[in-house]
Amino acid sequence: AAAATAAAKGNGGGGGRAGAGDASGTRKKKGPGPLATAYLVIYNVVMTAGWLVIAVGLVRAYLAKGSYHSLYYSIEKPLKFFQTGALLEILHCAIGIVPSSVVLTSFQVMSRVFLIWAVTHSVKEVQSEDSVLLFVIAWTITEIIRYSFYTFSLLNHLPYLIKWARYTLFIVLYPMGVSGELLTIYAALPFVRQAGLYSISLPNKYNFSFDYHAFLILIMISYIPIFPQLYFHMIHQRRKILSHTEEHKKFE
Amino acid sequence: SKHPDPFHTLREVEILDAKTREKLCFLDKVEPHATIAEIKNLFTKTHPQWYPARQSLRLDPKGKSLKDEDILQKLPVGTTATLYFRDLGAQISWVTVFLTEYAGPLFIYLLFYFRVPFIYGHKYDFTSSRHTVVHLACICHSFHYVKRLLETLFVHRFSHGTMPLRNIFKNCTYYWGFAAWMAYYINHPLYTPPTYGAQQVKLALAIFVICQLGNFSIHMALRDLRPAGSKTRKIPYPTKNPFTWLFLLVSCPNYTYEVGSWIGFAIMTQCLPVALFSLVGFTQMTIWAKGKHRSYLKEFRDYPPLRMPIIPFLL
Numbered sequence A: 001a002a003a004a005t006a007a008a009k010g011n012g013g014g015g016g017r018a019g020a021g022d023a024s025g026t027r028k029k030k031g032p033g034p035l036a037t038a039y040l041v042i043y044n045v046v047m048t049a050g051w052l053v054i055a056v057g058l059v060r061a062y063l064a065k066g067s068y069h070s071l072y073y074s075i076e077k078p079l080k081f082f083q084t085g086a087l088l089e090i091l092h093c094a095i096g097i098v099p100s101s102v103v104l105t106s107f108q109v110m111s112r113v114f115l116i117w118a119v120t121h122s123v124k125e126v127q128s129e130d131s132v133l134l135f136v137i138a139w140t141i142t143e144i145i146r147y148s149f150y151t152f153s154l155l156n157h158l159p160y161l162i163k164w165a166r167y168t169l170f171i172v173l174y175p176m177g178v179s180g181e182l183l184t185i186y187a188a189l190p191f192v193r194q195a196g197l198y199s200i201s202l203p204n205k206y207n208f209s210f211d212y213h214a215f216l217i218l219i220m221i222s223y224i225p226i227f228p229q230l231y232f233h234m235i236h237q238r239r240k241i242l243s244h245t246e247e248h249k250k251f252e
Numbered sequence B: 001s002k003h004p005d006p007f008h009t010l011r012e013v014e015i016l017d018a019k020t021r022e023k024l025c026f027l028d029k030v031e032p033h034a035t036i037a038e039i040k041n042l043f044t045k046t047h048p049q050w051y052p053a054r055q056s057l058r059l060d061p062k063g064k065s066l067k068d069e070d071i072l073q074k075l076p077v078g079t080t081a082t083l084y085f086r087d088l089g090a091q092i093s094w095v096t097v098f099l100t101e102y103a104g105p106l107f108i109y110l111l112f113y114f115r116v117p118f119i120y121g122h123k124y125d126f127t128s129s130r131h132t133v134v135h136l137a138c139i140c141h142s143f144h145y146v147k148r149l150l151e152t153l154f155v156h157r158f159s160h161g162t163m164p165l166r167n168i169f170k171n172c173t174y175y176w177g178f179a180a181w182m183a184y185y186i187n188h189p190l191y192t193p194p195t196y197g198a199q200q201v202k203l204a205l206a207i208f209v210i211c212q213l214g215n216f217s218i219h220m221a222l223r224d225l226r227p228a229g230s231k232t233r234k235i236p237y238p239t240k241n242p243f244t245w246l247f248l249l250v251s252c253p254n255y256t257y258e259v260g261s262w263i264g265f266a267i268m269t270q271c272l273p274v275a276l277f278s279l280v281g282f283t284q285m286t287i288w289a290k291g292k293h294r295s296y297l298k299e300f301r302d303y304p305p306l307r308m309p310i311i312p313f314l315l
Helices: A034-065 A072-085 A088-095 A102-121 A124-128 A130-154 A160-168 A170-195 A212-251 B036-046 B094-113 B132-154 B166-186 B197-225 B242-248 B253-269 B272-299
Strands: B011-017 B023-030 B055-058 B080-087 B091-093 B162-164
Touching: A034 A072, A034 A088, A034 A130, A072 A102, A072 A124, A072 A130, A088 A102, A102 A124, A102 A130, A102 A170, A124 A130, A124 A170, A130 A160, A130 A170, A160 A170, A160 A212, A170 A212, B011 B036, B023 B036, B036 B055, B091 B094, B094 B132, B094 B162, B094 B166, B132 B166, B132 B197, B132 B253, B162 B166, B166 B272, B197 B242, B197 B253, B242 B253, B253 B272
Parallel strands: B011 B080
Antiparallel strands: B011 B023, B055 B080, B091 B162
């Protein structure tokens, strides 16, 4: 879910999320004020740059090592920094400078942050898994396109290529990311169970127990209803947005 | 009736689908003083699958629903009224939903209390806890839900008859799920009684009992505000019952007392899931209280300014 929900966002001046934004841009919406717009442009440019750094880091590490295994370590820090930084997007929705649902945005960002910190960072043994590379690549490409999309939208100059990329590449990137995420969680399971990671058992004075292993399995199961819904929503958005643009181009 | 009288001419009503504008029904010879409820009944005759409770009729396809009590001739329509219909989906009565969502926790908690097989290890089947507080907690939890069931049957006066069917699944998952989660830990063989022992339990019990009485007092006061069968709304005021004096400070003291009861229960059992349930319930009730408070302010010019929605002076 984390991989493609980032792709599954509507467009809009401030970067609306899936289902919230106006597709064609024909409706005159009251966007964020000039100060908020300037801030958002800076934010989106910085994020685009950050994910480009991660992309370049991956390529350089691959060329240096000669293999695609264990590339995670070479981009670990910028990945953590820029993905965690995306938490700001929840704030943007909460204060209203971005016209998206706080709940939807929180869900999307939290699932990414969860994967980075509560799975990959916490279970060191999975950091050398190839599945990590799978979702990192998916996220990197998706985010570079997404943040540049927002940047251009805010500046009211969105190249069709970026719009096309945003609403097309997800078709491959979303399943790719989801696969990487699921495989990574799955790989982490035995280590979580063995170490009793983040788990608490009875008896204790707050009469509470938590089995992180079982929780991770539940997370994996939750992909089953969530993934198809988001995927088909994006397909639907794609038809709406890309066909609209074709019509508009006729009148230019 | 031989003399044409403009105030008593029979009207025509056409009902169109709000989305497709398709003409669904044409009623002629409708009495001008007919209510929307009566029109809904007429509409059901031609479309029996849309019983009145699931009909939303409005003057504008995107406008607000008309009320059942609204009278045709008082609406801004000509001799032929055009109403737009939206299907609200399958409906279920509030009473049914309340009874189901409250009976579940009552029953489920007892399954855990009696340690029915397959919940805890087999050596614990049908055993009994050695902690007094566990028995007390069962009494309190059961009392709470029996009270709710009785209030649903005999006390509450509902302004709406029905709600969408899917709500019952959502609501029951919430109530039944949390009840099972709490009951599992409280009745667990490895349950740890409260840190401060009998003192803590006594204090918690006092809070619980006071809040249950308070909550009941508010429900009775609200019932007395509204005569049977009516849908009138009035500002609630404190009565002779001291528990209702909380109306001086909050709009929805029933929610205040409800949160208080669960806080009491959490302290009594010293169980984190109970605290979490209280927190979630508090969040939801705050949203409802703020909504109710807002509608009171909108409807009544002279609404007491000191009152807050749910927590005196704060929230």
